[in-house]
Amino acid sequence: MSPQICRSPQPNELATILDQAITWVKQAGEMALRDFESVKLLPLKADGTLLTTTDLKLEQFLTNQIRLAYPDHNLLAEEGRYPQTRSPYTWGIDALDGTTCFVRGLPGWGISVGLFYQSRPVMGLYHMPLLADLTYATPAGTYCNGQPLRKTVSSDWNGLGFLAVSAGAHYHFEINIPRIRALGNMNASLVYTARGSATAAFIPQARLWDIAAGVLILQQAGGELRYLSGRPVDLTVLVNGCPTPEPIVAGHPLVVAEVRKAISSKTRLSRAT
Incomplete structure (x- = not known):
């Protein structure tokens, strides 16, 4: 012990x-x-x-x-x-x-x-x-x-960058970004973003275990996690056993701001039309 x-x-x-x-x-x-x-x-x-x-x-x-x-x-x-x-x-x-x-x-x-x-x-x-x-x-x-790894998070799309997403993200959200890829799981999305392979990550909902491995890896590489509304992600909610209250965008702060503007809920859009 x-x-x-x-x-x-x-x-x-x-x-x-x-x-x-x-x-x-x-x-x-x-x-x-x-x-x-x-x-x-x-x-x-x-x-x-x-x-x-x-x-x-x-x-x-x-x-x-x-x-x-x-x-x-x-x-x-x-x-x-x-x-x-x-x-x-x-x-x-x-x-x-x-x-x-x-x-x-x-x-x-x-x-x-x-x-x-x-x-x-x-x-x-x-x-x-x-x-x-x-x-x-x-x-x-x-x-x-x-x-x-030192500050390897991408600060721009560099022409061919892509957004890492979950497999069903496109079904529930309008994602106005040219290239998206589903990488298998949410921790992989965060890790590949930290390594600069993906430009950013979009996570519709998560529990602690879905992002536990990737959070510090991303932060140490120069990235941040924010809710789609722009609020910083409060990990206390997840450590207490609850799911995230809204979707997460992760990546370099400059890219996160861009991604947040490019994503909207299809449910909210349908209610407005």
Whole structure:
């Protein structure tokens, strides 16, 4: 069992937690790869989305590792519900992020883990096992496959830039941007935006685990998250277990302002006509 930390984490303490988390997500990735060629589907979830035995197996593995190391920490994960404690630490976990891609044999899935202290992100990891690709961040720095990322968020569209979106975003929103791409999951959208591969990301709605890995990675790379209305995203809402109250736009502050003007709800438009 690791020593319990009730105050704001020190750099050496975060380094220890990060080393543990890297080991855990890589082990989870190996488990997922073994299942990838023979996916076992379970009945659809209540919201109509896919669920596999791998989702449950990976979440159980990751939550067990965290509980053994830090038994007083809070856990918020996509598939299970866990007792909440008075600890200032909360983990956001999407153990198989991008289940649809996993089921369809596509590469856009990953292992997503984030740690928050009093609603402030202090660590984020996004691992894509099929690509042997790992991006992670703490306040000490952000790294992609061992190489540092410094202010890599795009500040303009550079001619061929694109907006990363969820698969159904176009159905509910008018998106007046020439190029959009669905990258498999919300954490991937944030991470690829942080790395400069995508110019910005649009997330219609999220729970903590949907963005837990990507928030700090994006912020450290020079990006921000704002609601479509322009308000800063309040992570306290998500750490408390609630969904975002409105859509999120993420990216460089200059680009976020542009994207917000280019997106509107189709529901609101239809009511106005």
